[in-house]
Amino acid sequence: MSRIAQRKRKPRYLSPGKKLLLVVVLVILFAVSSTVFLDLARMDQLEQPPAEGSGWEDSVMAYVIASEGGTTAPFYNDGFAVVRQCPRGMEIELESWEPFVTESNDEYYHVYLDGQFGYIRCENVTDDRIEILQEDRIYVQSSVNLLQNPGEVALGSLVEKGTLLRLMGYDYFRDDGTVNMYQVKLGDEMGWIKSDYVAFTFDEAMSNWTSDNGSYNLHIDRGDNYGGGNAADLDYFPHEKGDFADEGNEMPQNCYSLYLAATRSDESYVQRNLEMAEGTTVNTFVFSVFEDGEVAYPSPLLESYGLGDSYEIGNTAEEYARLVKMVKDAGYYTVARICTFEDTMLAKVHPEWAITLANGSLLELNGAYWPSAYNREVWQLKVGLALEAVEMFGFDEVQFDYVRFPDFIPDGSDLKNDLGESKAQAVQRFLTYACDVLHAHNVYVGADVFGEVANDYVAPYGQYWPAISTVVDVISGMPYPDHFSSYRVPGGYYRYYEHPYSTLYDWGIVAARRQQECSSPAVVRTWLQTWDAGRVKYDTLAIQKQIVALYDAGLPQGYMPWYSFGSLHVKEAMDGVIAVDYYDLYQKAQAEGKTLGEYMGISRD
Numbered sequence: 001m002s003r004i005a006q007r008k009r010k011p012r013y014l015s016p017g018k019k020l021l022l023v024v025v026l027v028i029l030f031a032v033s034s035t036v037f038l039d040l041a042r043m044d045q046l047e048q049p050p051a052e053g054s055g056w057e058d059s060v061m062a063y064v065i066a067s068e069g070g071t072t073a074p075f076y077n078d079g080f081a082v083v084r085q086c087p088r089g090m091e092i093e094l095e096s097w098e099p100f101v102t103e104s105n106d107e108y109y110h111v112y113l114d115g116q117f118g119y120i121r122c123e124n125v126t127d128d129r130i131e132i133l134q135e136d137r138i139y140v141q142s143s144v145n146l147l148q149n150p151g152e153v154a155l156g157s158l159v160e161k162g163t164l165l166r167l168m169g170y171d172y173f174r175d176d177g178t179v180n181m182y183q184v185k186l187g188d189e190m191g192w193i194k195s196d197y198v199a200f201t202f203d204e205a206m207s208n209w210t211s212d213n214g215s216y217n218l219h220i221d222r223g224d225n226y227g228g229g230n231a232a233d234l235d236y237f238p239h240e241k242g243d244f245a246d247e248g249n250e251m252p253q254n255c256y257s258l259y260l261a262a263t264r265s266d267e268s269y270v271q272r273n274l275e276m277a278e279g280t281t282v283n284t285f286v287f288s289v290f291e292d293g294e295v296a297y298p299s300p301l302l303e304s305y306g307l308g309d310s311y312e313i314g315n316t317a318e319e320y321a322r323l324v325k326m327v328k329d330a331g332y333y334t335v336a337r338i339c340t341f342e343d344t345m346l347a348k349v350h351p352e353w354a355i356t357l358a359n360g361s362l363l364e365l366n367g368a369y370w371p372s373a374y375n376r377e378v379w380q381l382k383v384g385l386a387l388e389a390v391e392m393f394g395f396d397e398v399q400f401d402y403v404r405f406p407d408f409i410p411d412g413s414d415l416k417n418d419l420g421e422s423k424a425q426a427v428q429r430f431l432t433y434a435c436d437v438l439h440a441h442n443v444y445v446g447a448d449v450f451g452e453v454a455n456d457y458v459a460p461y462g463q464y465w466p467a468i469s470t471v472v473d474v475i476s477g478m479p480y481p482d483h484f485s486s487y488r489v490p491g492g493y494y495r496y497y498e499h500p501y502s503t504l505y506d507w508g509i510v511a512a513r514r515q516q517e518c519s520s521p522a523v524v525r526t527w528l529q530t531w532d533a534g535r536v537k538y539d540t541l542a543i544q545k546q547i548v549a550l551y552d553a554g555l556p557q558g559y560m561p562w563y564s565f566g567s568l569h570v571k572e573a574m575d576g577v578i579a580v581d582y583y584d585l586y587q588k589a590q591a592e593g594k595t596l597g598e599y600m601g602i603s604r605d
Contacts, residue, residue, distance in 0.1 A: 053093075053112075054093055054095070054112035054117070056093075056095050056112070058096070059093050059094060059095055059096070059112070060093070060094045060096065060097060060127070061091055061092070061093055061094070061127075062091070062092055062093075062094055062109075062125045062126060062127050063088075063089060063090065063091055063092070063125070063126055063127070063128075063129060063132055064086045064087065064088050064089065064090045064092060064120070064124055064125065064132075064177075065088055065123070065124050065125065065126050065131060065132055065134065066087075066088035066124070066134070066177055067124065068134075070177075071087060071088055071176060071177030071178050072085035072086060072087050072088065072176075072177045073085065073086050073088065073120060073121070073124035074086070074120070074121070074124075075111070075113060075116075075118050075119075075120055076108070076118050076119040076120065077116075077118050077119075078117070078118065078119070080102070080119065083116070083118065086113070086120065086124075086177075087173060087174070087175060087176055087177030088132055088173055088177040089129075089132050089172070089173030089177065090113075090173075090177075092111050092112075092113050092120065092125070093111065093112045093113065094109045094110065094111055094112075094125070095109070095110040095111075095112070096110075097109075099122050100119065106121070107121070107122040107123075108120060108121055108122060109121075109122055109125055132173070133167065133169070133170055133179070135167060135200060136166070136167050137164060137165065137166055137167055138164075138165050138167060138182060138184070138198040138199065138200060139162060139163065139164055139165070139198060139199050139200070139201065139202050139204070139205035140159045140160065140161055140162060140163040140165065140193070140197060140198055140199075140205060141161065141197055141198055141199040141204070141205045141207075141237060142161065142196070142197040142235040142237055142432075143158065143159065143160045143161045143235065143425070143429065144158070144159065144193065144194075144197050144429060144432055144433070144436075145157065145158050145159070145376065145429065145433055146159060146184070146186070146189070146191030146192060146193055147181075147191060147192045147193070147433075147436065147437070148190075148191060148192070149192065150171050150180075150181050150192050150440060151437060151440030151441060152437070153380050153383055153384045153387060153437055154380065155376050155379065155380055155433070156186075156189060156191035156192075157186060157189055157191070158419055158429075159186060159193065161205065161206065162202060162205050162206050163186070164202075165182075165184040165185065165186055165193070165198070166184060166185040166186075167182055167183070167184060167185075168182075168183045168184060168185050168190065169182070169183035170182050170183060171183075171192070178195050179195040180194070180195065181193065181194050181195065182194075182195060182198065194240075194436060196237070196238070196239060196240055197237075208236065209235075209236040209237040209238070209519050210236075211519065213516075215236070215466075215516075215517045215518075215519075216232075216236060218456075218517060219231040219232055219234065219236065219466065219517070220232040222456060222457055222458065224422070224458060225457055225458075226457060226458065226459065226460040227423070227460045228422070228423045228424050228458040228459050228460045228461060228462045228463070228464070229422025229423050229424030229425055229458050229462060229464070230422060230424075230458070231424075231457075231458050231464060231466075231467075233422060233424075233425060234424055234425060234428055234464060234466075234467040235428060235432075235467065235470070235471075236466065236467070236470055236518070236519055237470075237519060238470070238519040238520040239432070239435065239470055239471045239519075239520050240439070240520075241473050241520060241522070242435075242439050242442075242443070242444045242445065242473045244442040244443070244444070247442040248442075249396050249442050249443070249444075251333065251396070251397070251444055251473070251523070252283045252284060252333055252558075253557075253583075254283075254556060254557055254558045254582075254583045255283060255284040255333065255525050255557070255558035255559075255560075256280075256281045256282050256283055256284060256558060256559065256578060256582075257282065257283075257284040257285065257286055257335075257525075257558065257559065257560040257561070258273055258276065258277055258282055258284070258285055258286070258561065258574075258578070259285075259286045259288075259560060259561060259562065259563060260273060260285055260286065260287050260288060260327075261288050261563060262288060262314070263288050263289070263290070263291055263294040263295060263296040263312075263314035264294070264296075264312075264314035264315065265296070265314060265315065265320075265323055266315075266319075266323075267322070267323065267326070270323050270326055270327065271326070273285070274326065274327065274330055276571060276574070276575070276578075277332070277578065280578040280579055281578055281579070281580065281581045281582075282332070282578050283332060283333055284332060284333040284334075284335060284558070284560075285327045285332050285333075285334055285335070286335040286337055286399065286560055287324065287327075287334065287335065287336055287337065287395070288337050289336045289337060289338050289385075289389050289395075290337075290338045290339050290385060291339050292339055292342050292343055292344055292345075292368050292402075293311060293312060293344055293345060294311055294312045294313075294314065295311045295312070295313060295314065296313075296314040296315060296320050297313065297314065297315055297316065297317045297319075297320040297392070297393075298313050298316065298317055299385060299388060300388065301381070301384050301385055301388045302385070305349075305350075305381060306349060307345060307346065307349055310345035310346075310348075310349060311345055317392065320393065321392065321393055324393040324394065324395070325394075328394060333396050333397070334394070334395050334396050334397070335395065335396065335397040335398070335399050335446070336386065336389045336390070336393075336395040336397070336398050336399065337399045337401055338382065338385060338386055338389070338398060338399070338400055338401065339401050339402050340373075340382050340400045340401060340402045340403045340430075341370055341371055341372075341373045341378070341382075341402050341403065341404060341405065342368050342370055342402040342406075343369070343370070343371050344367075344368050344369040346371050346378070346381070347362055347369035347370060347371050348362070348369060350371070350377070352416075353371050353372060353375045353377055353378050353416065354369060354370060354371050354372060354416070355369075355370045355371075355372050355405075355406065355409065355413055355414065355415050355416065356413065356414045357410060357412070357413055357414075358410070358411075358412030358413065358414075363406065363409065363410070363413055365406045365407075365408060370405070370406050372405075372415050372416040372417075373403075373404065373405055373423070373426045373427060373430060373462065374415060374416050374417045374418065374419065374421060374426050375416050379430050379433060382400070382434075383433065383434050383437050383438070386398040386400075386434065386438060387437060387438065387441065390438070390441055390443050391441070395443065396443065396444065397443060397444040397445070397446060397473070397474070398434070398438055398443060398444070398445055398446070399445075399446040399447070399448065399474070399476065400431070400434065400445070400446070400447050400448065401448040402448070403427060403430065403431065403447050403448065403449075403463075404423075404427060404449075404450075404459075404461040404462050404463050405423050405426075405427075405460075405461040405462045406461060407450075407460065407461045422462070423460075423461065423462030424458050424462045424463070424464045424467060426462060427462040427463060427464075427467075427468070428464075428467045428468065428471060431445070431447055431468060431471045431472055432471050435471060435472060435473070444473040444474065445472050445473050445474070446472055446473060446474030446475065446476055446522075446525070447468055447472045447474070447475055447476070448476045448477075448478060448527070449463045449465065449468060449475060449476070449477055449478070450463060450477075450478055451477050451478050451479030451480065451483060451484070451507060453465050453468075453477065454477060454479070454507055454510045454511040454514055455510065456510075456513075456514070465511070465514040465517075466514055466517045466518050468522075469514065469515060469518045469521050469522040469524075470518045470519055470520050470521070470522075471522075472522050473522055473523060474522050474523045474524075474525050475522040475523070475524055475525075476524075476525050476526060476527055476560065477507070477511060477524070477526050477527065478526075478527045478562070479503065479504060479507040479511075479526065479527075480527070480528075480529040480562070481496045481497040481498075481499070481500050481503040481504070481529055481533065481546075482496070482497035482529060482531075482533035482534075484496035484497075484503060495534065497529075497533035497534060497536055498534070498536055498605075499604075499605050500529070500538075500542050500543075500545040500546050500549070501545035501546070501548065501549045501597065501602065501603070501604045501605060502549070502604055502605060503546075503549075504526075504545070504546045504549035504550055504553070505549035505550075505552055505553050505604070507553075508526075508549060508550050508552075508553025508554065508555045509553045509554075511524060511553070511555060512524075512553055512554040512555055523557045523558070524555045524557050524558075525557055525558040525559065525560060526550055526555065526558075526559050526560070527559075527560050527561075527562045528543055528546045528547065528559050528560065528561045528562060529543075529546065529562065530543055530561045530562060530563050530570045530573065530574070531563065531570075538570075538573065539573045540572075540573045540574075540575075540576030540577055541602075542573075543561065543573055543574070543577045544576070544577055544580070544600075544602065545602060546559075547559050547577070547582055548582070548596050548597045548600060548602050549597070551582060551583075551586045551595075551596040552595045552596055552597050556582075556583060556586055561574060561577070582596065585599060585600060
């Protein structure tokens with residue numbers, strides 16, 4: 001055995017300094033390993049969230065506050081990378097109110113949200129719903145009337161573009177973090193206004209919408225040539241369109257319609273129409289609910305206005321409910337057509353709301369009297385009637401017809417224009433109001449317009465296509481071929497009703513051009529002529545030519561045949577019309593590079 005092996009080893013001891021260093025190293029290693037372990041555990045939680053809830057005991061609920069100047073706040077994973085944006089007002093679950101502080105002294109709350117664990121900055125969290133709304137004043141960007149309460153008919157004052165409003169509250173936040181409606185104060189008046197119609201600075205409020213192609217400049221150049229209003233003074237900012245599929249009300253992509261024209265109906269009449277539609281492409285029925293002098297059921301609202309005995313009543317409320325239910329139960333989309341500003345009985349009972357001549361007598365046009373489209377009492381009655389019909393019978397859509405001024409008003413007439421508006425402003429603002437109320441009840445809104453309105457000017461009765469299409473869900477032109485004026489050509493006259501395809505195609509091209517001038521264009525669903533004109537019989541082919549022309553012009557979203565008295569004398573012609581799925585053929589034609597007319601072998605005349 002060597003001497004080295006036999007040597008007794010002397011014990012070795014660490015110096016005090018080295019002992020301290022070792023302790024520090026061990027503490028650091030323990031802290032790092034613990035942090036790694038916790039991070040891995042939390043990453044595992046992110047990847048495999050528990051089935052129900054966070055699993056935390058004594059967790060607390062809170063709300064998201066948006067980052068300054070925005071409507072959302074970032075949500076971070078355990079690596080503090082942004083994984084999503086949370087809209088303000090969203091309810092979130094916190095592990096506790098104890099913040100997690102990073103090395104850079106940023107403070108976060110540990111959050112469980114939609115099956116994920118993560119972090120959100122402390123400044124973006126509150127337990128007080130009032131604090132969510134950080135803005136305290138807004139400016140009006142689109143001139144509208146305030147509502148006294150969201151979703152209700154009662155109107156407040158007109159607030160003009162640029163008006164400063166003090167914020168008092170809100171109804172709810174949308175999924176993108178924007179407010180749906182603000183509660184505001186104007187002087188001593190409280191009211192509600194949609195967030196779509198406001199801005200946060202005066203300069204922004206006074207701006208005007210335009211597009212990359214300079215659409216607003218087109219409106220400016222059009223001016224006011226016919227007394228209907230200056231196109232530059234109308235609102236072109238995007239308006240929210242109805243989308244109520246999640247609420248059980250889905251508008252068909254293409255509405256193939258039949259019209260139940262008579263306000264006085266019975267089960268046999270409705271049943272004959274249902275039998276006519278069965279097995280065809282028809283998916284929509286338009287009901288005549290209110291005509292000048294007629295209403296389909298005894299209206300409690302009209303009764304409250306002292307008008308209960310003024311109109312012919314078509315059915316009892318129970319009978320009418322049964323008729324609408326027959327159609328809805330058969331799976332059809334239902335539209336309530338309401339005549340708006342042509343209402344003889346309303347004008348007679350309330351002449352203070354009606355258009356009058358210089359001598360004070362009521363304006364009569366083609367045997368009818370006209371309440372003024374400027375008058376807010378009339379607005380409330382008509383939208384109230386629409387809402388009543390929806391609530392009583394469950395209609396999916398309301399269609400306002402005669403939403404205009406008379407097409408001839410003698411000089412010196414009193415239009416009851418107390419607010420100094422143009423005709424086109426009154427029409428657009430009425431439809432904005434109608435949409436605000438009816439959309440709150442998950443109902444779509446449409447408006448009928450003259451065929452002339454597809455032209456690039458404001459019509460003298462206040463209809464301007466881009467202003468109306470921007471607001472409503474559906475715009476329905478009435479380009480009936482026999483409504484176009486004939487003109488002299490060599491050898492005689494060119495009569496439009498003799499050329500249903502060319503007439504509707506040319507009209508459709510112009511209407512499609514107007515659609516391009518809208519920030520939020522409506523669906524175009526067009527009325528068709530079904531009655532004979534002159535020596536031209538409007539048979540299946542003549543009606544089909546109108547439909548095919550609309551498709552070829554780029555307007556494939558649906559049609560409605562007009563037959564004013566609901567007579568089934570056009571049944572033979574319509575049987576052939578509704579048997580065809582035009583949209584399916586249209587897609588096949590496009591695949592072959594053809595127009596629908598070419599694909600179906602339909603001549604242009």
